[in-house]
Amino acid sequence: MEVSEGGVTVAVPEERHGASEGSGDGVFYNPVQELNRDVTVGVLRAVDCDSYLDAMTASGVRAVRAADAGYDVTACDVDEDAVALARRNLERNGLDGEVHHRDVNAHMHEHYHDVVDLDPFGTPVPFADAAVRSGREYLCVTATDTAPLCGAHFESGVRSYGAVPRNTEFHAEMGLRVLLSALVRTAARYDVAARPVLSHVSSHYVRTYLRLESGARAADRRIEELGYLDHCQRCLWRDHEATLVADPVEECPNCGGSTWTAGPVWLGPAHDAGFVREVAAAIPDGFGTAAESRGLLETVADELHEPTHYDQHRLYERWNEPATAMDGFLAALRAAGFDASRTHYGGTTFKTNADVAAIREAVD
Ligand SMILES: C[S@@+](CC[C@H](N)C(=O)[O-])C[C@H]1O[C@@H](n2cnc3c(N)ncnc32)[C@H](O)[C@@H]1O
Ligand SMILES: [Zn+2]
Numbered sequence: 001m002e003v004s005e006g007g008v009t010v011a012v013p014e015e016r017h018g019a020s021e022g023s024g025d026g027v028f029y030n031p032v033q034e035l036n037r038d039v040t041v042g043v044l045r046a047v048d049c050d051s052y053l054d055a056m057t058a059s060g061v062r063a064v065r066a067a068d069a070g071y072d073v074t075a076c077d078v079d080e081d082a083v084a085l086a087r088r089n090l091e092r093n094g095l096d097g098e099v100h101h102r103d104v105n106a107h108m109h110e111h112y113h114d115v116v117d118l119d120p121f122g123t124p125v126p127f128a129d130a131a132v133r134s135g136r137e138y139l140c141v142t143a144t145d146t147a148p149l150c151g152a153h154f155e156s157g158v159r160s161y162g163a164v165p166r167n168t169e170f171h172a173e174m175g176l177r178v179l180l181s182a183l184v185r186t187a188a189r190y191d192v193a194a195r196p197v198l199s200h201v202s203s204h205y206v207r208t209y210l211r212l213e214s215g216a217r218a219a220d221r222r223i224e225e226l227g228y229l230d231h232c233q234r235c236l237w238r239d240h241e242a243t244l245v246a247d248p249v250e251e252c253p254n255c256g257g258s259t260w261t262a263g264p265v266w267l268g269p270a271h272d273a274g275f276v277r278e279v280a281a282a283i284p285d286g287f288g289t290a291a292e293s294r295g296l297l298e299t300v301a302d303e304l305h306e307p308t309h310y311d312q313h314r315l316y317e318r319w320n321e322p323a324t325a326m327d328g329f330l331a332a333l334r335a336a337g338f339d340a341s342r343t344h345y346g347g348t349t350f351k352t353n354a355d356v357a358a359i360r361e362a363v364d
Contacts (some may be wrong), residue, residue: 005034005061006041008068010089012059016028027060027082027122033142035289035296036207037062040117040140042293043198043209045282046275049114049137055104056119060086063097073097074113076104077120108134112347115140123148125160125182132194135212139194141183143206147177151262152156157230166262168238169232170308172201172345177229177307179206180266184222193218198279200300200344208270225268229308230323232257235318237356242267242305254357269305278302299344304351309343310359312350326350329363336362 001014012029016155030279033109040062050072054063057075063086073090075097077083081148083101090097100107108116108130116135118124122145126132131139143149148157151165152176158164160316161182170172174201179295187194192212199208227242234257239249248261326342329349333340338354354362 003029003031003135006038006065006109007066007284008061008064008093010059010061010064011085011092012061027079029061032203033205035202035293036142037206038283038289038293039067039198039200039279039286039297040063041069041287042279042283042297043138043140044071044115046278046322047115047138052115052117052120053104053108053109053111053113053134054117056130057086057099060089060097060099062117062119063099064093064095067095067097070092071115074107074111075099075103078103081294090228099175104127106129110223112136114138118142123160124179128183129189132183132190132192132212137212138197139183139187141179141206141208141210142310143175143179144204146175146201146204147205149178150238152285162303163264164262166229166231166260168260168262168308169236169311169314170345170349171302172206172263173343174229174262175206175310176201176206176260176270177265177267180202180208180210180270181226181264183208183210184266185264187212188219188223189198191216191219195222195272196266196268196270197272197275198297198300200296201208201210202296202344222268226264227267228261229265230259230261231308232259234309235259236315237310238308239355246328252328254355259286265307267307271300271303272315273301288292296344299342302341303343304339304341306351306352306353307355309345309349309351310356311346311348315359330362333359338362 052066052071056074060171063075115138117140119142147153150171151167194210231238232252237254330340339350343349
């Protein structure tokens, strides 16, 4: 089966993991990730880099799209059928690129690339060490293991990410911040400072782009942005502290309920608004998800740099009142002197620097 995406046409298997004719049998292709790939190409067009590693290429769709955007492309896969299909897909588009039948960890330990893109099945952790060494400028990471990341599969999250995740009502952002924590700590081990410049959580995957910079002092500054989140499930109060020496809050200061502590999570900005706007502007009209991608990026760019978000409906449930319209709700917070923004995590979500008691008072 042929699919056209972002101006290129590639052959992909009939269905995911499905048996199809020819040597594409079993090679992975997920049409739902088109937005992920459109945003990736937006990033590649926005930054001033030359070489791109599609670390787990499968059908080669990312490699083809990056080559089409003018990149010097290298791709790897451990699956022979994937390698053959990726080579054919580059060829059919008249594009150059090296496709290696190799464990990409071995490749990344030997070769540098300006941009390294990890798109594994599940967790990216087994590839993170080699990737921060191989990437010169940017590291792009997809994680699809959202249950471990957000605390729904607690032990698995602790094992993979070396952090305590908690299944709060802002679970998607918990997952992102646990992933960022692990990536920042992995980079720091090699005296590399990793700084997230764009992150989003969409249809059950987490995607983040980190700017890499060499230097022990710079890496130390990133570590200073890790810390702990305390959260009350009863009234949705939360607080955070940037520290590696945990000092958990035992009792919710707002309602007296018991609290949960998560961490170390990334507490710093998950995006750089200027960068995100440049990426939005670099997405061509012809991309299949152009409107959706730009809409997502505009929302991300406008998000406050608070490490957690609220779900307005969950708050009103706690207050035993019907929820009000979001625009008026956010306007009330601003009128009371607080910052407030929507978030890309959902239509009823928002960020603010007001605590839960101040929110109640501001919108009452
Ligand atoms: C989720 S798919 C990649 C999808 C592709 N990037 C896309 O956008 O459609 C993951 C791929 O990683 C490959 N893979 C798994 N372990 C690998 C390893 N150690 N080195 C290289 N490739 C690997 C699998 O064979 C599979 O094709
Ligand atoms: Zn409470």
